[in-house]
Amino acid sequence: MSAFATLNCKYDNYYFRNIKGYSSFQKRSTYVKLTRGNSSLFWRKQIREAKVFRLYSKIRGDLHRVPESLNGGTAILWFRNNLRLSDNSCLDLANTAEAVLPLYVFDKRSLVRNRLKQQRCGPFRYSFVKESVEQLQNNLRGLFSDLLVEVGTAAEVIRELCAKYSINHIVAPKMIKVSQVATELHLNACFVWDCTLLSFDELIVNEYQHSFETFYNSVISKGLPKIFELDNSQRPFLKPLPFGYKPSFAIPLPHLVNDLGVENLCTPYEWPFPEPRAVYPFRGGEDSAKERLTDYFVKKNGLQLIADLENYSGVMDSSTKLSPWISIGCVSVRQVYWEGYRSYMKNMDSQVANLWLKRFLWRDFLYLLCLQEGSAVFRDRTVNEDAPEFPLYKQSATPYETICNQAIQTWLEGRTGYPYIDAHIKELITTGYISFRGRLNVSSFLVHELDGIWQLGAEFFEHYLIDHDPVINWGYWYHLYEKKQIGVESIQVDTIEEANKYDPDGFYVKKWLNQLVLLPPPFCHEPYLLSEEEQNQFQVILGSDYPEPVLFPTVSEEIERARQFLSSSS
Numbered sequence: 001m002s003a004f005a006t007l008n009c010k011y012d013n014y015y016f017r018n019i020k021g022y023s024s025f026q027k028r029s030t031y032v033k034l035t036r037g038n039s040s041l042f043w044r045k046q047i048r049e050a051k052v053f054r055l056y057s058k059i060r061g062d063l064h065r066v067p068e069s070l071n072g073g074t075a076i077l078w079f080r081n082n083l084r085l086s087d088n089s090c091l092d093l094a095n096t097a098e099a100v101l102p103l104y105v106f107d108k109r110s111l112v113r114n115r116l117k118q119q120r121c122g123p124f125r126y127s128f129v130k131e132s133v134e135q136l137q138n139n140l141r142g143l144f145s146d147l148l149v150e151v152g153t154a155a156e157v158i159r160e161l162c163a164k165y166s167i168n169h170i171v172a173p174k175m176i177k178v179s180q181v182a183t184e185l186h187l188n189a190c191f192v193w194d195c196t197l198l199s200f201d202e203l204i205v206n207e208y209q210h211s212f213e214t215f216y217n218s219v220i221s222k223g224l225p226k227i228f229e230l231d232n233s234q235r236p237f238l239k240p241l242p243f244g245y246k247p248s249f250a251i252p253l254p255h256l257v258n259d260l261g262v263e264n265l266c267t268p269y270e271w272p273f274p275e276p277r278a279v280y281p282f283r284g285g286e287d288s289a290k291e292r293l294t295d296y297f298v299k300k301n302g303l304q305l306i307a308d309l310e311n312y313s314g315v316m317d318s319s320t321k322l323s324p325w326i327s328i329g330c331v332s333v334r335q336v337y338w339e340g341y342r343s344y345m346k347n348m349d350s351q352v353a354n355l356w357l358k359r360f361l362w363r364d365f366l367y368l369l370c371l372q373e374g375s376a377v378f379r380d381r382t383v384n385e386d387a388p389e390f391p392l393y394k395q396s397a398t399p400y401e402t403i404c405n406q407a408i409q410t411w412l413e414g415r416t417g418y419p420y421i422d423a424h425i426k427e428l429i430t431t432g433y434i435s436f437r438g439r440l441n442v443s444s445f446l447v448h449e450l451d452g453i454w455q456l457g458a459e460f461f462e463h464y465l466i467d468h469d470p471v472i473n474w475g476y477w478y479h480l481y482e483k484k485q486i487g488v489e490s491i492q493v494d495t496i497e498e499a500n501k502y503d504p505d506g507f508y509v510k511k512w513l514n515q516l517v518l519l520p521p522p523f524c525h526e527p528y529l530l531s532e533e534e535q536n537q538f539q540v541i542l543g544s545d546y547p548e549p550v551l552f553p554t555v556s557e558e559i560e561r562a563r564q565f566l567s568s569s570s
Ligand SMILES: Cc1cc2nc3c(=O)[nH]c(=O)nc-3n(C[C@H](O)[C@H](O)[C@H](O)COP(=O)(O)OP(=O)(O)OC[C@H]3O[C@@H](n4cnc5c(N)ncnc54)[C@H](O)[C@@H]3O)c2cc1C
Pocket: 319, 320, 321, 322, 323, 324, 326, 327, 359, 360, 362, 363, 366, 434, 435, 436, 437, 439, 440, 443, 461, 465, 467, 468, 469, 470, 472, 473, 474, 476, 477
């Protein structure tokens, strides 16, 4: 019996016994009552497991429909978060058709404004995607094919293409909902799961139990991931375009401001941004991804640095900086993981190997979390322009809400009075990238210290991050919030402790907050400890050169304690 079948039976039993079993009206009403409000933990667990079973079955069903070969016909090869030619399972499958029409659709809905009045896809990511699409089109033309680029909704574009060419199949990466269109048009839709290090089967046999460690141990105990060699020797190829296809030589994706009429961009430019402080000059496309891959692993042997540097912000080689390419699939996670593993095999210890594997398993864990929790992870995500406003802009707020809202506003603008937080927010809104430590600190600060709404943080990140991956971003924020609710194994970090540990001399904060340039440690991380005399001496007047720390009860108490400690020890 396969691992999935075991899982299947287990959930099937639960489902059958506990949910379907309530057939009489009397019992069903009891069930409804139990699921509302204060339902017992037991019942919640049952319901969740039933939900998971349905989700798995659905995805599993979709994946089962993926054939080994398309056996001829014409296929649309729909590129989405897999903008590459090498190690691309969708491309391999599409090549079993007779003719292939490569397609990319930029969904204009991703320019809808979120509740912070920003486009969901901000200019950093948009420009990066645009470059990647251009490069993919060039590379496909090099293979005597093309990439048809459209702006609109995928369903409509596919419908039009079917009317124009006799299409039989659609091949696309999984995580998309086009099954309805495919059924309507009698197309053979093949959704390929190609976004995690573990295969779908390997992923779902690891039950998600709220804890990364459990997941990690479960993966390791099964001897995963199994080593496999990527065959890079073969040059990618593609079957010919459908009969009657005429290539267009228009620019693949329109300019945000000039062509799409997007106004009030947070940054007035499209790429390249004239920002010399950016940690890496990200450029979209498969070729640029491979350049970075070779530069980091082969030329610099970068993995030997990760144990020492991984937590430092603003350092180019502290990590691979490959996430923008991974998130839209210019390079596959498998390619990156195995490239790292190969370089580790040369001369590194097992601690590095573990650190390296854990990164990818965190990613897979979040994908599993999203499979498990379904839409709860994306709760209240802005999908239309009528989304309700955040309480941040509510007219009638209670005094507590007003204080909270002011504090949150300072977070959004990078003026909380905590340099380590403010510097990271400034880096994010100026360049579209911050380190993992930075993300962890700012998100934990918003959720735990400022009692902020987690969705607000997620939407803010979604707009700015150049490497935004909905599963990882929303998954982390949800994880932070959920952990806060149940109060276990919380991802909560101490900002000041982290700042002193990972930026001991304040180089990073001074890079983004020039006004603090004269401050020595510990004041560069806690300027609120400066006496009036010291403020004059270091030319940082609190409240005018740099903000006072956010006025928030718990935070203020801590500041008071620190002030007293400093004056008693000096
Ligand atoms: C609140 C929050 C939001 C985040 N949002 C995103 C996001 O939208 N997109 C995104 O790619 N990452 C996100 N991350 C995870 C992490 O910060 C980035 O993956 C990492 O900073 C990317 O840098 P790198 O490519 O140099 O990573 P490296 O350290 O070189 O790792 C290589 C790859 O492994 C994966 N990876 C590494 N660390 C993690 C991690 N902790 N969790 C999941 N995957 C990881 C990434 O794909 C990364 O590119 C988020 C983290 C937090 C705390």
